[in-house]
Amino acid sequence: MSRVYNFSAGPAVLPEEVLREAAEEMLDYKGCGMSVMEMSHRSKVFQEIIDEAEADLRDLLQIPDNYKVLFLQGGASQQFAMIPMNLMKNGVADYIVTGQWAKKAWQEAQKYGTANKVASSEDKTFSYIPDCSDLPISPDADYVYICENNTIYGTKYKTLPNTKGKILVSDVSSCFLSEPMDVEKYGMIYGGVQKNIGPAGLVIAIIREDLITEDVLAGTPTMLTYKTHADAGSLYNTPNCYGIYICGKVFKWLKKMGGLSVMKERNEKKAKVLYDYLDSSSLFKGTVEPNSRSLMNVPFVTGDKELDAKFVKEAEAAGFVNLKGHRSVGGMRASIYNAMPIEGVEALVDFMKKFEKENA
Numbered sequence: 571m572s573r574v575y576n577f578s579a580g581p582a583v584l585p586e587e588v589l590r591e592a593a594e595e596m597l598d599y600k601g602c603g604m605s606v607m608e609m610s611h612r613s614k615v616f617q618e619i620i621d622e623a624e625a626d627l628r629d630l631l632q633i634p635d636n637y638k639v640l641f642l643q644g645g646a647s648q649q650f651a652m653i654p655m656n657l658m659k660n661g662v663a664d665y666i667v668t669g670q671w672a673k674k675a676w677q678e679a680q681k682y683g684t685a686n687k688v689a690s691s692e693d694k695t696f697s698y699i700p701d702c703s704d705l706p707i708s709p710d711a712d713y714v715y716i717c718e719n720n721t722i723y724g725t726k727y728k729t730l731p732n733t734k735g736k737i738l739v740s741d742v743s744s745c746f747l748s749e750p751m752d753v754e755k756y757g758m759i760y761g762g763v764q765k766n767i768g769p770a771g772l773v774i775a776i777i778r779e780d781l782i783t784e785d786v787l788a789g790t791p792t793m794l795t796y797k798t799h800a801d802a803g804s805l806y807n808t809p810n811c812y813g814i815y816i817c818g819k820v821f822k823w824l825k826k827m828g829g830l831s832v833m834k835e836r837n838e839k840k841a842k843v844l845y846d847y848l849d850s851s852s853l854f855k856g857t858v859e860p861n862s863r864s865l866m867n868v869p870f871v872t873g874d875k876e877l878d879a880k881f882v883k884e885a886e887a888a889g890f891v892n893l894k895g896h897r898s899v900g901g902m903r904a905s906i907y908n909a910m911p912i913e914g915v916e917a918l919v920d921f922m923k924k925f926e927k928e929n930a
């Protein structure tokens with residue numbers, strides 16, 4: 571068996587320790603004679619798995635008691651509709667468009683009410699986070715929406731927008747648990763777990779209790795109403811049991827690593843290795859304005875499409891896989907999530923240096 575260095579944006583690298591543990595428990599989970607994939611979601615054993623996962627997540631993020639944690643399906647993309655259906659009480663919301671995922675969320679919200687674009691960075695191919703200190707927030711906006719880490723473009727908010735008292739809703743799919751968060755600053759935080767936490771098919775939503783009501787858009791399906799899932803402890807119907815189980819293991823791994831402050835330090839150190847090299851290289855260039863750089867997704871180019879393609883190909887042959895940039899931006903992108911060890915980034919930079927020399 572040999573493992574590669576996997577720089578995929580998602581589904582993405584998971585901690586090897588977690589995968590080994592899951593493999594050991596595959597046929598017989600803790601003496602119950604079956605896999606977690608085979609057991610009832612109504613069983614006592616599974617109830618313990620989901621309860622423990624929630625408790626560990628609450629511990630990691632210091633989630634206050636007046637916030638619910640929901641384990642949902644439908645991907646992050648389903649939230650683009652669920653959010654306006656559930657939270658647009660006045661039928662108005664403000665969106666900050668910093669990339670394709672924020673843009674999709676904004677476009678979807680237009681189906682359900684007035685969704686204003688109050689800021690955008692599309693003028694420079696989403697290569698920066700706009701100044702959000704004094705935006706034209708709508709007086710009757712039900713919430714202000716952001717995508718906190720832009721997976722495709724590699725930008726991240728360093729300060730949250732001034733929402734002028736409105737509720738902040740944030741898509742944190744690609745920076746979930748990469749650093750501590752002040753949950754109280756948000757009305758809702760959500761993310762697909764397949765970027766920085768676990769396997770695909772599960773979304774975690776953290777929502778302030780008072781926002782979870784029966785007062786939703788007329789015609790909202792039962793399954794798309796937060797209250798349905800909140801009232802049922804995320805067991806209204808069969809959830810993604812195996813996904814919840816793996817996420818639970820990742821939460822335990824994060825706690826063992828020292829928690830989110832330690833992860834933040836690790837992630838800063840890791841990203842610095844790559845950014846420092848990009849800043850000094852005469853072949854490779856980062857594409858993001860330095861003060862908007864993500865710690866998780868690092869896009870870069872050579873400026874020559876053929877050379878980019880040659881690099882991706884040679885990197886893959888050397889065991890550095892999934893470095894091709896998103897189809898909408900080209901070039902390269904290294905996603906260096908929590909589970910990517912610093913050795914992987916150092917080895918990548920060594921390989922880039924060698925490539926630079928050979929192609930000077």
Ligand SMILES: *Cc1c(COP(=O)(O)O)cnc(C)c1O
Nearest residue numbers: 645646647671721741743744762
């Ligand atoms: C990947 C991604 C999405 C879409 O996730 P799906 O689970 O595939 O719907 C949304 N937002 C961000 C920030 C992402 O990185």
